[in-house]
Amino acid sequence: MLTFEDAVIALGDFTLKADFSLQPGCKYAVIGPSGAGKSTLLNALSGFVPLSAGRLVWEGRDITDAAPGARPMTMLFQDNNLFPHLSVRQNVGLGIRPGLRLDAKDRARVAEALARVGLSGFADARPGNLSGGQQSRVALARVLVQARPLLLLDEPFAALGPALRREMLDLVQTLVAETGAALVMVTHAPEDVRRIADEVIFVEGGRAAAPRPAAALMDNPPPELKAYLG
Amino acid sequence: MARRAVAISRKSGIGATLLVLVLILAALGAVLSRADAGAGLVRSDWLAIRFTVVQALWSAVLSVVLAVPVARALARRRFVGRAALVTLLGAPFILPVIVAVLGLLTVFGRSGWANLALDTAGLPLMSIYGFHGVVLAHVFFNLPLATRLLLQGWQSIPSERFRLAAQLRLTPRAMFRAVEWPMLMQVVPGALALVFVICLTSFAVALTLGGGPRATTIELAIYQAFRFDFDLGRAALLSILQLVLAGGMAIVALQFVPAIAVGGGLDRPLRRWDARGGAQRAIDAVAIVVAAAFLLLPLTAVVLRGAVGLPQMPASVYHAAGISVAVAGTSIVVMLALALPMAGWIAGREGGGVEAVGLLGLSASPLMIGTGWFILINPYADPFDFALVVTVLVNAMMALPFALRILVPRMRDTLDTYGRLSATLGLTGWPMWRLLILPRLRVQIGFAAGLTGALSMGDLGVIALFADPDAVTLPLQMYRLMGAYRMEAAAGAALLLLALSLGIFWICDKGGRWRADI
Numbered sequence: 001m002l003t004f005e006d007a008v009i010a011l012g013d014f015t016l017k018a019d020f021s022l023q024p025g026c027k028y029a030v031i032g033p034s035g036a037g038k039s040t041l042l043n044a045l046s047g048f049v050p051l052s053a054g055r056l057v058w059e060g061r062d063i064t065d066a067a068p069g070a071r072p073m074t075m076l077f078q079d080n081n082l083f084p085h086l087s088v089r090q091n092v093g094l095g096i097r098p099g100l101r102l103d104a105k106d107r108a109r110v111a112e113a114l115a116r117v118g119l120s121g122f123a124d125a126r127p128g129n130l131s132g133g134q135q136s137r138v139a140l141a142r143v144l145v146q147a148r149p150l151l152l153l154d155e156p157f158a159a160l161g162p163a164l165r166r167e168m169l170d171l172v173q174t175l176v177a178e179t180g181a182a183l184v185m186v187t188h189a190p191e192d193v194r195r196i197a198d199e200v201i202f203v204e205g206g207r208a209a210a211p212r213p214a215a216a217l218m219d220n221p222p223p224e225l226k227a228y229l230g
Numbered sequence: 231m232a233r234r235a236v237a238i239s240r241k242s243g244i245g246a247t248l249l250v251l252v253l254i255l256a257a258l259g260a261v262l263s264r265a266d267a268g269a270g271l272v273r274s275d276w277l278a279i280r281f282t283v284v285q286a287l288w289s290a291v292l293s294v295v296l297a298v299p300v301a302r303a304l305a306r307r308r309f310v311g312r313a314a315l316v317t318l319l320g321a322p323f324i325l326p327v328i329v330a331v332l333g334l335l336t337v338f339g340r341s342g343w344a345n346l347a348l349d350t351a352g353l354p355l356m357s358i359y360g361f362h363g364v365v366l367a368h369v370f371f372n373l374p375l376a377t378r379l380l381l382q383g384w385q386s387i388p389s390e391r392f393r394l395a396a397q398l399r400l401t402p403r404a405m406f407r408a409v410e411w412p413m414l415m416q417v418v419p420g421a422l423a424l425v426f427v428i429c430l431t432s433f434a435v436a437l438t439l440g441g442g443p444r445a446t447t448i449e450l451a452i453y454q455a456f457r458f459d460f461d462l463g464r465a466a467l468l469s470i471l472q473l474v475l476a477g478g479m480a481i482v483a484l485q486f487v488p489a490i491a492v493g494g495g496l497d498r499p500l501r502r503w504d505a506r507g508g509a510q511r512a513i514d515a516v517a518i519v520v521a522a523a524f525l526l527l528p529l530t531a532v533v534l535r536g537a538v539g540l541p542q543m544p545a546s547v548y549h550a551a552g553i554s555v556a557v558a559g560t561s562i563v564v565m566l567a568l569a570l571p572m573a574g575w576i577a578g579r580e581g582g583g584v585e586a587v588g589l590l591g592l593s594a595s596p597l598m599i600g601t602g603w604f605i606l607i608n609p610y611a612d613p614f615d616f617a618l619v620v621t622v623l624v625n626a627m628m629a630l631p632f633a634l635r636i637l638v639p640r641m642r643d644t645l646d647t648y649g650r651l652s653a654t655l656g657l658t659g660w661p662m663w664r665l666l667i668l669p670r671l672r673v674q675i676g677f678a679a680g681l682t683g684a685l686s687m688g689d690l691g692v693i694a695l696f697a698d699p700d701a702v703t704l705p706l707q708m709y710r711l712m713g714a715y716r717m718e719a720a721a722g723a724a725l726l727l728l729a730l731s732l733g734i735f736w737i738c739d740k741g742g743r744w745r746a747d748i
Contacts, residue, residue, distance in 0.1 A: 046654060047653070048653070067653065067656070068653035068654050068656075069654060069655060069658070070656065074654055075650075075654050077651065080647050080648060080650075080651060081651060082651075083648060083651070083665070083666065085669040086665065086669075090665075094655050094657065094665070095655065098655055098656045098657040098658070099660075099661040100661065100665060
């Protein structure tokens with residue numbers, strides 16, 4: 001269980017408050033108007049933005065000041081999720097060992113993960129020679145070998161077409177179902193919320209609200225969410 | 231947005247910076263402790279100050295004024311060989327000074343090509359030694375630099391302005407006033423300041439073409455006090471004078487100095503609709519032909535004369551060449567060991583500032599650093615044993631400001647783009663250098679290494695202070711051959727030196743680009 005305890009994120013004039021817990025294996029959608037702080041919330045979770053007050057607690061352990069790489073989560077950004085000068089195999093291998101000194105067992109895990117996302121023949125390719133969808137699959141293969149308890153998605157598929165984006169989200173759903181990881185995804189699309197999310201975190205007016213069951217919330221939104229959904 | 235999440239170790243960057251500071255400040259301290267303040271400045275010192283400033287002023291003004299028509303012609307004309315000429319404008323950067331001097335001597339010297347022509351025409355002969363020669367050589371080196379800076383200025387003018395001007399049918403004079411003059415007012419002060427500062431610390435040119443009470447720079451006076459009189463007190467006093475003058479001027483001047491684009495981008499001519507008149511075409515053609523001849527003739531002279539002189543080179547030249555290659559290679563390694571951590575530190579900071587340390591290496595005179603370290607080493611060991619070590623360190627530091635300007639932007643870019651990804655993967659320390667920074671910066675590293683190697687290869691500075699018969703670099707060996715009037719052998723050495731300088735630059739630069747698909 002990951003908990004924000006009276007957390008405050010302050011960046012210049014902007015502040016965002018959060019005070020809630022995330023359950024293992026649950027799928028959360030983070031929605032809210034542009035500039036409300038959806039990405040900031042994910043950056044605070046993953047350690048790129050410091051908390052100015054409050055704590056972040058993972059299974060009883062305070063990880064407020066832990067380095068991004070030492071947290072129980074991994075994150076896919078909007079872009080630059082792969083190193084273009086490294087091969088697909090190396091990019092995935094980085095998820096196991098940052099020094100890339102892989103033994104036979106590690107290499108087998110990389111190959112397995114690539115097979116799982118349907119890229120078996122592409123281990124030696126450079127990301128630049130792959131399509132956008134294939135690049136997303138490589139990043140997901142790395143998420144698989146990292147096997148962290150939480151996966152954060154900051155709209156990594158935003159640049160893909162609608163069909164491809166749905167395909168990727170389905171793949172994500174299958175993968176987290178297999179690994180049992182919790183999923184926290186920023187999205188602008190109500191249909192994504194309905195397709196995937198168990199719970200919704202609505203970010204607006206300087207506050208990230210506690211998660212509420214997705215179906216009920218979307219069927220019967222409170223006024224401010226209604227205003228946002230239109 | 232987010233704080234920079236990247237954990238590039240700041241320790242190594244701070245350590246490298248401190249090392250550079252210590253290297254300079256220890257030399258300064260040693261020089262201060264030995265400076266013979268009681269002696270005060272004598273007449274010859276005042277003459278040296280005056281000559282240093284006056285020749286630098288003339289060199290700066292002539293270089294920049296002559297660069298205006300050349301840059302304008304290059305900016306608005308397309309012709310076969312334009313790209314080659316623009317590339318050639320970058321060559322003096324990596325051309326050893328002494329090689330260029332030999333080329334200039336062949337063309338403009340006492341029995342050179344120019345005097346041959348003057349003699350045939352019954353005109354009085356010209357002399358390249360003294361004030362004229364020093365300024366001529368400085369213009370040879372800095373006209374291309376000024377031209378590149380101005381060309382950048384011309385290419386920064388939005389093409390919409392030229393389109394608008396073409397629609398309004400501006401006369402050439404109105405065109406100049408409305409579009410080009412405002413740009414020149416922005417770029418020219420910086421170009422003047424940069425050339426002025428470069429010429430203030432000039433040593434090799436003054437050593438070879440100057441001399442005597444009427445044509446001695448402060449830097450040369452340090453050398454003479456050291457080498458001929460072995461008067462460390464005077465050398466130290468002059469070093470301080472040089473530091474105050476050149477350092478002070480550099481601090482003032484560098485406020486104006488524009489960013490130096492060492493890379494490409496200048497090879498694309500602007501689409502222009504004006505300047506189609508016959509007179510303008512003729513002016514541009516003359517500017518381009520004269521500038522190209524001025525740059526190419528001395529280089530051609532080096533190659534032609536060198537080819538003849540190669541068989542006459544004594545074996546000592548090859549020995550010196552071997553030493554020079556080793557010095558250049560070590561300088562590259564030292565420069566990278568200093569510049570990469572410094573660049574990492576600078577790029578990780580929000581503001582700039584640390585680059586100033588690199589610039590300190592430029593304004594602190596190499597001869598002052600040499601003198602200082604001679605004083606420091608002298609009580610404990612024979613300083614001449616350390617001639618090559620000090621040369622390597624000084625060469626690496628001379629290249630540092632350029633290297634930082636090349637490395638820092640790309641480093642910053644790399645950390646901005648891939649910093650968060652590295653952090654989520656726990657990629658830090660040496661693996662981060664190995665897997666992220668070095669591969670992403672290899673083009674820049676190759677270019678910086680090439681510049682350093684060429685600068686070091688051709689440097690005739692500190693080594694002239696310390697030199698003993700065994701530890702002689704190729705430029706110094708060549709200078710000695712010239713001093714002994716063995717001009718053919720010197721020309722052969724010049725050709726060898728030219729080939730090695732260009733070669734080391736080419737290898738490093740190409741090595742950085744080889745299979746760089748990023």
